[in-house]
Amino acid sequence: xxxxxxxxxxxxxxxxxxxxxxxxxxxxxxxxxxxxxxxxxxxxxxxxxxxxxxxxxxxxxxxxxxxxxxxxxxxxxxxxxxxxxxxxxxxxxxxxxxxxxxxxxxxxxxxxxx
Amino acid sequence: xxxxxxxxxxxxxxxxxxxxxxxxxxxxxxxxxxxxxxxxxxxxxxxxxxxxxxxxxxxxxxxxxxxxxxxxxxxxxxxxxxxxxxxxxxxxxxxxxxxxxxxxxxxxxxxx
Numbered sequence: 464x465x466x467x468x469x470x471x472x473x474x475x476x477x478x479x480x481x482x483x484x485x486x487x488x489x490x491x492x493x494x495x496x497x498x499x500x501x502x503x504x505x506x507x508x509x510x511x512x513x514x515x516x517x518x519x520x521x522x523x524x525x526x527x528x529x530x531x532x533x534x535x536x537x538x539x540x541x542x543x544x545x546x547x548x549x550x551x552x553x554x555x556x557x558x559x560x561x562x563x564x565x566x567x568x569x570x571x572x573x574x575x576x577x
Numbered sequence: 578x579x580x581x582x583x584x585x586x587x588x589x590x591x592x593x594x595x596x597x598x599x600x601x602x603x604x605x606x607x608x609x610x611x612x613x614x615x616x617x618x619x620x621x622x623x624x625x626x627x628x629x630x631x632x633x634x635x636x637x638x639x640x641x642x643x644x645x646x647x648x649x650x651x652x653x654x655x656x657x658x659x660x661x662x663x664x665x666x667x668x669x670x671x672x673x674x675x676x677x678x679x680x681x682x683x684x685x686x687x688x689x
Contacts, residue, residue, distance in 0.1 A: 496677075504681060505664070505679050505680060505682055506621070506664070506679040508678070554620060554621075564611040564626060564668055564677065565623045565626075566621075568620035568621050568622070569620060570619070570620050571620055
């Protein structure tokens, strides 16, 4: 499709397990962002990529979180040893560059940690 | 103080009403401003950018007040389909590594 694609759309896991969330941005978009949204809350910035580089990782909540982007395209957000407080919708967005305010979001990956 | 603050609402208004939301931001060096719309359990989508001179798109008017560090969104003749959460978004200056900051959103319900 032409939009940002995220998978899985829903993930239920047990506390302590690792999860991987995938984002496939719009072709040609150099900037890619990960946000987290808890129920009824705003968007919490996690990390962004310009190309394959992530200049600012300070938004990641803990060292259990990591993200990578390869080939300037697909990105993976990995959460190790999941905790219940990690339950949220993880939204990926892409944009033509960092200087535009128009982000195109995927439908998100809803993570539930039991 | 949060970087971007919005009244969470909810705002419940009848069809045809005019409703306005405000959003304040803390970084006086912020460069650009946007309103996004998020439908229930959906992803956010850009509604409109906010320009210094103010701008209008159909029933929607956005304004920026740099001196008081707030932006506003006015919706005229509201429709049922306008029911959503409206997110205020601020871009920091060139030194801001976090780029775009989203407010927590203002929930609008337009009633028949």
